[in-house]
Amino acid sequence: MELDVILTHQSLPKNFEGAVCAVVDVLRATTTIITALANGASEVQPCIDAEEARQKARGTSDKPFLLGGEIKGLRVPGFDLGNSPVEYLDSSLISGKVIYFSTTNGTSAIRRAYIGSHNPVYIAALVNLSAVSSALLKATTDNSASTILLLCAGRRGGPSLEDLFCNGLILQKLIQELNQAGIPHKLHDGAAIAMEFSSLKKGQPLDVLKATEPGQGLQELGFADDLELASQIDKYQTVPIFDGTKITAA
Amino acid sequence: MELDVILTHQSLPKNFEGAVCAVVDVLRATTTIITALANGASEVQPCIDAEEARQKARGTSDKPFLLGGEIKGLRVPGFDLGNSPVEYLDSSLISGKVIYFSTTNGTSAIRRAYIGSHNPVYIAALVNLSAVSSALLKATTDNSASTILLLCAGRRGGPSLEDLFCNGLILQKLIQELNQAGIPHKLHDGAAIAMEFSSLKKGQPLDVLKATEPGQGLQELGFADDLELASQIDKYQTVPIFDGTKITAA
Incomplete structure (x- = not known):
């Protein structure tokens, strides 16, 4: 099994058909999506911007809906909810x-990671x-895939430390399970960086989140509770999957 | 002083005027450029591809020159030298x-990092x-710059482990000197990743190089000596600077 971590969604390889792909944005989009579905939302539709969210909502006739999301960390004006998982x-x-x-x-990272119905995108945090x-491991068996790509959402084209940390911990889980099943694995360089970094900081998820640039920004904006929630490893068993239109719990 | 490491040259910020910038491609371009200048080359002109190198050479009337470079790790057909620093x-x-x-x-990373005569690009390995x-520190004083950007060349839009390692060691040097001078510093997330990674692997440069994907590829192609040379910390005192056309020793 080949394992790779992509450090920013802008650097996704052009062709990754046949790989199983997960997107991580710990602060805060994927944490919020998982929290929403774990608390009973029927689906989450990831939108490129606030205008697309409004347009899609206007096109909805029968289903009850909420508008959620942020601009510069704060709730979009007129939206029901922000991007704070505690909401x-x-x-x-x-x-x-x-x-x-x-x-x-x-x-945007979630939308970009979707390349067709044979490549569902997993939402991780x-x-x-x-x-x-x-x-993810089950999906590689079901789809006869030989690669797992873990994608960090990143920020302004740069890396996101908290996503690298999360992906490193996911890799540790994957490798443990692969070893138990006697399946050999190969770590690409992005995966090696994530593994090293997460090994060093294992057991300190809240400290990692607090030390990152968005973590500091969120604390200044009054969202310290979001860091607490986002740092709770295995709080949920929910596995959201994006099918190109909507994200639902598997 | 703000310190940041950019993980791939594709993710260079759009505007970094006023920052002092260094490019690192340990395997092998920046190692080779430093070696060439340390051994008396008058200048190195970084070219986007082999054709540009040939064109520039054809336009040279009086100065003695050599064509150097690689495609897929091997010397470009018809060139005098490859991209092997030992050559x-x-x-x-x-x-x-x-x-x-x-x-x-x-x-390409070196060319991309050059944005004007106020921002000379340092060549590091x-x-x-x-x-x-x-x-780099001296340049921040001379240019009244408050940011040092260390750029990893990267590979196919992904990160390059050996460049991250090198940039982490450069950061350690910078921070040591800044502390001695009583100048506060701020690490951005890319810099934090590089610092953590290099701390973990400090003292093992050759092992780091051997473990990377290009390191493995170079060993298979018969370039094990290049890894030995590239791993020799402080072998040279040469500091090459790119002025937009040519790289010369400072």
């Missing part, structure tokens, strides 16, 4: 709703680490 | 020559680690 914990508000969801990096790792 | 050790061959030099990643670190 999606209230299942009385979230349950049964379609969420039209737009963020700066995460939703620290909060569903073990569940998504098992699902 | 540039023979000062009787190299001395006084202009080298028209074309490689897959490194020369393990072989000139301390000398280039000191030169």
Whole structure:
């Protein structure tokens, strides 16, 4: 099994057909999507920007929906919810709703990672680490895939430390399971960087999140609770999958 | 002082005017350029591809020159030299020559990093680690710059482990000197990744190079000596600078 970590969604290889792919944006898009689905949202539709989210919502006739997302970290004006995962914990508000969801990096990364119906995109974060790792391995068997690509959403074309950390921990899980099954693996350089980094910081997820640039920014904006939630490894068993239009729980 | 490491040349920020910038391609372009200048080459002209190198050479009337560079790791057909730094050790061959030099990643990264005469581009590798670190700090003073950008050449849009390692060691030198001078510093996330990675592997440069994907490829192609040379920290005091046309020793 070949394992690679792509450090920014802009550097996705041109052709990765046949690979099983997961997108990670710990702060905060994928954490928020997992939280929304774990609390009963019927689906999340990742949108490129706020305008696309509004357009899709206008085209919705029968299903109850909410508009969610951020611009520069704050709720889009006129939207029901921001990109704070703690806002999606209230299942009385979230349950049964379609969420039209737009963020700066995460939703674009998810859309970009989708290349066709043979390549469903898994949504991963620290909060569903073990569940998504098992699902990825199962998908390689189901799809006869020989590569797992873990994608960091990144920021402004640069790397995102917290996503690298999360992907390193996912790799550790994958390798453990591959070893148990007697399946050999090959780490590409991006994966080697993620492994080294996560080994060094294992057991300190909250410290890692607090030390990153967005982690510092979120604390300044009053979102310290988001870091607490996002750092909770295996809080959920939910494995969201994007089919090109909507993200639903597997 | 703000310190950042850019993981691939494709993810260089759009605007970094006012920053002091260094490009690292340990395997092998920047190692080879430093070696060529240390052994007496009068200048190295980084070319986007072999055809540009040939064109520039045809336009040269009086100066003695050599054509150097690689395609897929091997010497370009018809060129005098490849991209193997050990080929540039023979000062009787190299001395006084202009080298028209074309490689897959490194020369493009150098060209891309040049944005104008106020932003000379420093050429760095393990072989000139301390000398280039000191030169970068001096340049921030001379140019009243508040940012140092260290650029990994990368590979096919992905990261290059050996360049991340080298940049982490450069950062360690920079921070040591900044601390001694009482100048505060801020590490951006790319720099934090490089620092962590290089701390973990400090003292093992040859092992790092051997473990990378190009390191393995070069050993298979018979270039094991290149890894030995490229791993020699501070072998040279040469600090090459690119002025937009040519690279010369400072």
